Amino acid sequence: MTLTPSTEHEKPDDFNLPEQKFDITRHLKSSNLPPGTRQTHRFDTWVHRKELVEAVKATRRFLSPRAKHHFLTLAGECGCGKTHLAIAAAWDNLEATGLTTCYWQTAALMHYLRGLYDKDRHPAQPAIDVELGWLCKCSLLVLDDLGTEASTEWTTSILDQIVDTRYINCRKTIFTTNATPQNLPRRVVDRMMEGTVITIAAKSYRRLNKDKEVQPHEPS
Numbered sequence: 290m291t292l293t294p295s296t297e298h299e300k301p302d303d304f305n306l307p308e309q310k311f312d313i314t315r316h317l318k319s320s321n322l323p324p325g326t327r328q329t330h331r332f333d334t335w336v337h338r339k340e341l342v343e344a345v346k347a348t349r350r351f352l353s354p355r356a357k358h359h360f361l362t363l364a365g366e367c368g369c370g371k372t373h374l375a376i377a378a379a380w381d382n383l384e385a386t387g388l389t390t391c392y393w394q395t396a397a398l399m400h401y402l403r404g405l406y407d408k409d410r411h412p413a414q415p416a417i418d419v420e421l422g423w424l425c426k427c428s429l430l431v432l433d434d435l436g437t438e439a440s441t442e443w444t445t446s447i448l449d450q451i452v453d454t455r456y457i458n459c460r461k462t463i464f465t466t467n468a469t470p471q472n473l474p475r476r477v478v479d480r481m482m483e484g485t486v487i488t489i490a491a492k493s494y495r496r497l498n499k500d501k502e503v504q505p506h507e508p509s
């Protein structure tokens with residue numbers, strides 16, 4: 290996963306109208322989705338596991354007009370499939386609707402934004418403002434592995450700004466985490482809790498797969 294993708298200054302000019310459809314080819318770059326996952330991390334490559342039926346249903350419903358709330362949290366142990374589902378949702382959102390979509394592993398995002406912030410000490414046109422505008426307004430943002438970022442005053446304030454702006458504007462946001470609420474930024478958790486929270490109780494798919502206990506595909 291790249292820490293500093295070529296997204297800088299490549300946002301669609303009119304991204305402040307997030308419901309507008311964009312040229313997907315151009316938008317692929319700014320989505321920050323790892324290109325290889327376009328084949329691997331999809332709903333149709335997902336292997337049915339009964340412990341995750343609710344998580345899959347909730348993620349699909351979240352993408353539809355029947356979504357109960359604009360925030361979805363997938364919580365659970367390492368390897369259970371949180372990132373797979375979140376990325377599958379992001380690809381579907383991007384391909385099926387052409388809507389602006391952005392994926393970030395949270396620690397990598399904080400690292401990337403910090404780099405922009407440092408560069409912006411004497412800015413002509415602050416790159417960080419462009420990036421924050423994008424993160425706040427795109428139609429779907431995935432913040433993967435929330436809680437793995439270093440917890441500093443700066444990261445807490447930036448995350449709060451992104452999450453609160455998206456919350457107020459009802460922008461769809463998916464969080465994945467294996468941290469306990471006590472170990473996440475308090476104001477962010479408060480907003481996450483209002484949305485749909487799915488706690489996955491399943492062991493790592495990697496280990497499951499190794500043990501050859503995987504069942505056939507989920508019936509549609």
Ligand SMILES: Nc1ncnc2c1ncn2[C@@H]1O[C@H](COP(=O)(O)OP(=O)(O)O)[C@@H](O)[C@H]1O
Nearest residue numbers: 334335336366367368369370371372373494495
């Ligand atoms: N039900 C599933 N079907 C197919 N692949 C899966 C499934 N669950 C997990 N994986 C795969 O297992 C690996 C670990 O899953 P991942 O989503 O990264 O876990 P997490 O984010 O919960 O730590 C990834 O390669 C993912 O694509």
Ligand SMILES: [Mg+2]
Nearest residue numbers: 371372433434
């Ligand atoms: Mg993950």
